[in-house]
Amino acid sequence: EAGVVQSPRYKIIEKKQPVAFWCNPISGHNTLYWYLQNLGQGPELLIRYENEEAVDDSQLPKDRFSAERLKGVDSTLKIQPAELGDSAVYLCASSQSTGHPTEAFFGQGTRLTVV
Amino acid sequence: GDSVTQMEGPVTLSEEAFLTINCTYTATGYPSLFWYVQYPGEGLQLLLKATKADDKGSNKGFEATYRKETTSFHLEKGSVQVSDSAVYFCALSERDSSYKLIFGSGTRLLVRP
Numbered sequence: 001e002a003g004v005v006q007s008p009r010y011k012i013i014e015k016k017q018p019v020a021f022w023c024n025p026i027s028g029h030n031t032l033y034w035y036l037q038n039l040g041q042g043p044e045l046l047i048r049y050e051n052e053e054a055v056d057d058s059q060l061p062k063d064r065f066s067a068e069r070l071k072g073v074d075s076t077l078k079i080q081p082a083e084l085g086d087s088a089v090y091l092c093a094s095s096q097s098t099g100h101p102t103e104a105f106f107g108q109g110t111r112l113t114v115v
Numbered sequence: 116g117d118s119v120t121q122m123e124g125p126v127t128l129s130e131e132a133f134l135t136i137n138c139t140y141t142a143t144g145y146p147s148l149f150w151y152v153q154y155p156g157e158g159l160q161l162l163l164k165a166t167k168a169d170d171k172g173s174n175k176g177f178e179a180t181y182r183k184e185t186t187s188f189h190l191e192k193g194s195v196q197v198s199d200s201a202v203y204f205c206a207l208s209e210r211d212s213s214y215k216l217i218f219g220s221g222t223r224l225l226v227r228p
Binding site for chain 2: 003004033040041042043044045048055056091093102103104105106107108109
């Protein structure tokens with residue numbers, strides 16, 4: 001069974017440019033998460049989807065970040081415009097259902113460098 | 116709010132040494148507790164979990180016991196191998212935080228042959 005797939009693995013962009021990350025969750029997983037992992041820190045939740053609905057986006061900086069999950073499967077996270085401080089690893093995860101407890105499966109992440 | 120505190124790394128051990136990575140938590144409710152591992156170049160993987168007090172999670176020789184009285188979930192392994200070198204994250208999840216995973220900052224383990 002394929003795991004959570006993210007692309008690209010690495011991205012280098014100049015500040016003020018837009019960037020997008022893509023995530024394909026495990027088949028059948030209706031919950032999808034985007035996490036931000038800064039260097040030397042643990043992941044922090046940006047947004048959580050239940051199917052196509054964003055049910056927790058309280059930590060998403062909405063002035064420059066946006067996300068979508070069309071048809072409740074793949075998801076895209078966008079930053080426009082990128083800032084130097086956005087350099088980090090962006091992790092996508094999925095799980096079969098919300099509730100307690102549920103195992104989240106993580107992708108390998110996209111490492112973003114803003115120069 | 117909820118939080119997780121882990122011992123700072125790196126932790127450097129010789130092969131076959133005993134490992135302990137400390138983890139304590141603060142939660143408003145009754146959380147489930149997890150240890151995730153991140154091997155070099157790979158994504159986070161669930162290592163073990165425990166859902167109620169005194170539960171012991173175990174996997175691949177690693178163990179952790181849910182201690183409610185000390186709000187701790189320390190990770191232990193009796194004999195580490197070079198292949199255990201990775202970053203280990205303690206995390207919690209509970210209903211009061213909408214079941215999102217809240218992670219500690221991670222502890223890097225380096226095992227030398």
